[in-house]
Amino acid sequence: xxxxxxxxxxxxxxxxxxxxxxxxxxxxxxxxxxxxxxxxxxxxxxxxxxxxxxxxxxxxxxxxxxxxxxxxxxxxxxxxxxxxxxxxxxxxxxxxxxxxxxxxxxxxxxxxxxxxxxxxxxxxxxxxxxxx
Numbered sequence: 001x002x003x004x005x006x007x008x009x010x011x012x013x014x015x016x017x018x019x020x021x022x023x024x025x026x027x028x029x030x031x032x033x034x035x036x037x038x039x040x041x042x043x044x045x046x047x048x049x050x051x052x053x054x055x056x057x058x059x060x061x062x063x064x065x066x067x068x069x070x071x072x073x074x075x076x077x078x079x080x081x082x083x084x085x086x087x088x089x090x091x092x093x094x095x096x097x098x099x100x101x102x103x104x105x106x107x108x109x110x111x112x113x114x115x116x117x118x119x120x121x122x123x124x125x126x127x128x129x130x131x132x
Contacts, residue, residue, distance in 0.1 A: 011057035011067045014103045019043045019050065032062055037081045045089065055082060 009028050012020070023042040025031050031039050036058035043050050053067065055078055060067035070078075 009061040010064060011061045016050070016054055016057065018103070019046070019048050019054075022046060028061075031058065036062055037078060037085060040082060041085050044086070052079065052082075055079070 020039065023046050025034060025039055036055060039058050040050065040055040043054065056070050056075060057067040059070050059078055
């Protein structure tokens with residue numbers, strides 16, 4: 001089984017794509033099947049804190065337009081649908097929110113260069129060996 005390609009939709013940046021993947025929405029078809037409001041709600045329920053711009057971005061991605069081109073009447077309807085869905089959510093139980101999503105870029109290293117220190121090879125704060 002091959003992995004799904006990363007989400008590459010209009011308006012969806014790396015952070016939003018990572019949130020969507022983490023809630024099981026890995027392809028454009030997954031997002032289309034869920035719809036903009038449900039996709040947004042899944043991200044919210046996972047503990048992330050997206051702004052309404054993600055909701056508009058999802059709608060714009062599904063309509064193949066820039067998120068700022070989503071008509072005001074449609075935005076108001078999306079917000080009303082979101083608020084109705086959010087009202088049905090149970091109260092938080094004191095659980096911590098999901099950890100922030102970060103994007104890591106790795107640079108190619110020259111294979112002939114001497115290896116640098118690894119995280120666990122570094123000496124302790126005082127210059128001596130670390131105690132674990």
